[in-house]
Amino acid sequence: MIKLFYLLFIFSISIHLIYADGCFKFQVLNQFEICDTPGQVCGPGLFCHQSDTPVCLPLNPAGESCWNDNECAKGLKCYRYDADSFCADVYYKGYGEKCINKAECSRGLGCINGTCYASEEANCFRGSCPGSQYCNSTSTCNNFIEDGSRCITDDNCFPGSICVTDPKSGMSFCTKMNTVAEGLPCNRQDLCDISQNLVCLNGYCVVYNDDKSNAACNVSTACPLDKERCICNNIESTAGECTQTNMIGASCKTAKVEYYNCLKSSGCPIFVDNPDSANACVSKQCGKLKCTYESECIDPTSPDAQSSNICVNSGSKIIAMNSLIILLILLVLL
Numbered sequence: 001m002i003k004l005f006y007l008l009f010i011f012s013i014s015i016h017l018i019y020a021d022g023c024f025k026f027q028v029l030n031q032f033e034i035c036d037t038p039g040q041v042c043g044p045g046l047f048c049h050q051s052d053t054p055v056c057l058p059l060n061p062a063g064e065s066c067w068n069d070n071e072c073a074k075g076l077k078c079y080r081y082d083a084d085s086f087c088a089d090v091y092y093k094g095y096g097e098k099c100i101n102k103a104e105c106s107r108g109l110g111c112i113n114g115t116c117y118a119s120e121e122a123n124c125f126r127g128s129c130p131g132s133q134y135c136n137s138t139s140t141c142n143n144f145i146e147d148g149s150r151c152i153t154d155d156n157c158f159p160g161s162i163c164v165t166d167p168k169s170g171m172s173f174c175t176k177m178n179t180v181a182e183g184l185p186c187n188r189q190d191l192c193d194i195s196q197n198l199v200c201l202n203g204y205c206v207v208y209n210d211d212k213s214n215a216a217c218n219v220s221t222a223c224p225l226d227k228e229r230c231i232c233n234n235i236e237s238t239a240g241e242c243t244q245t246n247m248i249g250a251s252c253k254t255a256k257v258e259y260y261n262c263l264k265s266s267g268c269p270i271f272v273d274n275p276d277s278a279n280a281c282v283s284k285q286c287g288k289l290k291c292t293y294e295s296e297c298i299d300p301t302s303p304d305a306q307s308s309n310i311c312v313n314s315g316s317k318i319i320a321m322n323s324l325i326i327l328l329i330l331l332v333l334l
């Protein structure tokens, strides 16, 4: 999977998406449909309301009561205040950012002397470290690891790099995303140079050939990673079909690199609780680039686009608007 999707997962794609028996179980549901089977996701603007019979309901706007974050519209979190909890634009700042109210700071941080602050610096948690640091497995903040140096998880590497395991040595190193050339080995998505239309298939970066798309599959690695994914034929099935989920090419790579370079140079805390808030540093500084990246690289029909509120939808709005303008121009000309 795309690292920062997990890392930023921050810009959290996916908790709903389940791999089982190799193929990717995935079904998009409409409002009021029952969402009780793993792999089922409620469509854009909806969430799965947990009850005796879970059903897809519209996400809650600011001020509506909630139990969990996933009930709130994009950019909002479930804010607990005394005995009350409601969706609100909160928890968008990270360690060291200026604050007036604790609600602005990610959970677990206080607003102390006007700064989001973790009192137990010696015992960090994800989100309690300064901008260019991560919290390691023994709860100490460390600087992000440079490319070429050893790492344990993607979170350890700078934005735009992932922790890649060398199958020979079993050791892992931070590696810049999408830089592996044609013919060289690969073992995951986000490695091959997508600007050259390369995908990871059968362990090597090869030029994508869509002749093979829609092939039957039953393991995720049977499909050309970075472009297609093995999606189960239906929610019960363990057999699937390689399905396009991503767009590749020069403009996707450029948009992706620009977005991650922005995150890296922004100095923003990366692991804040509410990175989608318009008030989050990452949104203010890199939000437009994120939208461009998502609309250049993610197929709007893919699970990632359908199951999380990424920007692909605003991308298609722009396209819709452009067609409207073209239509108006045509009408005027006629």
Ligand SMILES: *[C@@H]1O[C@H](CO)[C@@H](O)[C@H](O)[C@H]1NC(C)=O
Pocket (backbone or CB within 6 Å): 112, 113, 117
């Ligand atoms: C907050 O400011 C006070 C007064 O300047 C100082 O004594 C205290 O140590 C500061 N607290 C933190 C956590 O920096």
Ligand SMILES: *[C@@H]1O[C@H](CO)[C@@H](O)[C@H](O)[C@H]1NC(C)=O
Pocket (backbone or CB within 6 Å): 136, 137, 138, 139, 140, 141, 142
């Ligand atoms: C976490 O970081 C601290 C400080 O750099 C280091 O001493 C410790 O060994 C690290 N833990 C792991 C599991 O690498």
Ligand SMILES: *[C@@H]1O[C@H](CO)[C@@H](O)[C@H](O)[C@H]1NC(C)=O
Pocket (backbone or CB within 6 Å): 217, 218
């Ligand atoms: C997966 O597909 C291959 C090729 O179609 C087939 O030989 C194999 O038995 C399948 N495995 C499972 C677990 O269905």
